[in-house]
Amino acid sequence: MKGLSAKTMCAAATLSLAALGSTTARASGLEILNEGFGSVSGLNGWVQVNDSLPPGSGWLQGNPGLFSAQAGAADSYAAASFLGAANGSGTVDNWLITPTLDLYGATVLDFFSRGTGTPGFNDVLEVRFSSGASADPSSFTTLLATLGGNGNYPSSWQHDLVGVDFTGSGRFAFRYVGAADSLNYVGLDTVSVITAIPEPSHWMMLALGMGLLPLLGRAARKS
């Protein structure tokens, strides 16, 4: 599911929910974000903030010459490196922030990340959460997880799941951070967010729009 447009993503979410069937819906989640980074520069609704000193490159399209994406085309992942600070000198503080998402309680952020495995560096990726629609890094006060540190960044794609229990609008942020001299290069891929099935009032509204799809599907199979 690489490089989906917003429209396609919506359809995917719909089908996903339809497949769950009414009896299991309450126990499962709704996928409200699925990003494969087919085009980092063309991300829809995502926000980049580079608070590095001095600022250099933001998050970049993955470099397939270093390693391939976790899924999809070889370069379809997001990457951050020591060049987040200009010329690789200074302090890196490089943010990649999701679109504003509507969460309905128990929510899981699901992603893959890896570094290069080169000894001697200490890549660090923080995963943070902020309620509301703000993309200001200072609002991401909730630290959900930290990857790496002590030179232990995964050297092959590692699947990570992070949970948050929140109802309302919010954003997740990936923050690549540290002294430029200590950093190397990390990749981020296949980011999805699955939130709990909405409360009944929300559910009814969605169901009105979605009910047609299963019907159409059945009709098609019959013919």
Added chain:
Amino acid sequence: MKAADFPLRLPPHLPRLKHGAAVLGATALLLGAAQAQAAATIVIVNQNAAGVGFNDPTPAAPVGGNSGTTLGQQRLNAFQYAASIWGATLTSNVTIRIGASFVPLSCTATSATLGSAGANEIWTDFPNAPRTNTWYPSALASKLAGEDISTPGEPHIVARFNSRLGLFADCLPGSGFYLGLDQQFGSGIDLVTVLLHEFAHGLGFQTFTDDATGEEIQGIPSIWDYYLLDNRLNRTWVELTDAQRAASAITWRGLSWNGPIVTANVPRVLAPSSNLAVSGAAAGQAAGNYEVGDASFGPPLANPPVQGQLMPVVDQADGTGLACMPLSSLNALAVRGNVALVDRGACNFTVKALNVQAAGAIAMVVADNAPGDPIGLSGSDPTIAIPSVRITQAAGVTLKAALQRRSRTQSGVVASLGVNPNRLAGTDAAGRILLYTPSELIPGSSVSHYTTEAKPNQLMEPAINDDLSHQVTPPRDLTFPLLQDIGW
């Protein structure tokens, strides 16, 4: 039969070379009885006053086969030696006289004019002139006429060389002329090589047309201009307007020598051209072939190419990398086993090469720090074992942009330093050697030299390179074939 319609004395600035040489002495070979043996007599006319130049009485120890015991005598001996080489190569019944002197020429602590030389007079419509209404240099005109048509008392060639070179703090101290005859010049400048170059200018390796304006002297072309081909318009200089000539003089790779003898010898003399090919998963729009200037140090490019990931050295606050000091651990990690990209400036190219080599780089690419055409890397150090090339500033910008997605040890941008077997170094698409026409006109150097892209370096390039020998003929050199093309 009248001698010539008129002689034209060339102004003193006309001599075209950047290096200088002076001449003196007497000559050289006797004309043998057997005409089959090429020979001409070249006489060096000492134009220095008593006590200076060729008459400098400063004691000198014999060096490299030069047995003179004063500075002046050694200078004279070197001149006579160079004259004997050209004398053995040329054929003429008319003794060629070179008016020569060692005089103070422009200098700084880091640069100097070595000397200058050129024809003293030019002639048109002399007896037996192969082409009418065409300027010929005096020595060639006399050869073709079969008699000395120069103005009585005037030499055919004038040559001046820098008498202060290497001898004073404000004139390239420590880099003086090497006066030996054995090419063991070390860190000096081989005077015999410089002389061979300058004499060739005086013999006719120069245009008399103004390369800044394209104007011919008195509206008459020189014999050289019949072979000077604008390879984009596919016309020779004699067929062009002044403006077209001036334009081609500053069109990089835009002028070729179209003489049949040179062109026939090009494949014997020139090696395949060097090439930087860029590829790799992250090369993107930077992928492709880049023009390079060769280095005068380190191994020459060859096939199979030296290939590796291109990784920049970054050691300046602005993101450039000079590599003038031993590399930091991070820079060393970046270039180890890879091709190092460094920036021109601040120190000698050989220093940069030694530093990246010590850090484990397998090759070096130097990005120019100013706009211009691809030119070579000068310097000499036998301990450099990796190949080096120079690229333009614009190419450097393109490659650095592609390197922004790199890690500490990999870039996904692969540099391949090799040769293009389908093109000889310094030739146009039709296999003709190019002339020196940098985008910015360099008076006295542009047009009247071979391109700096020739490989191996040619005697008649605008600078004297360390790999030159005293050979002026194929298979090493294309100087004499050009003189043959114009009538020698």
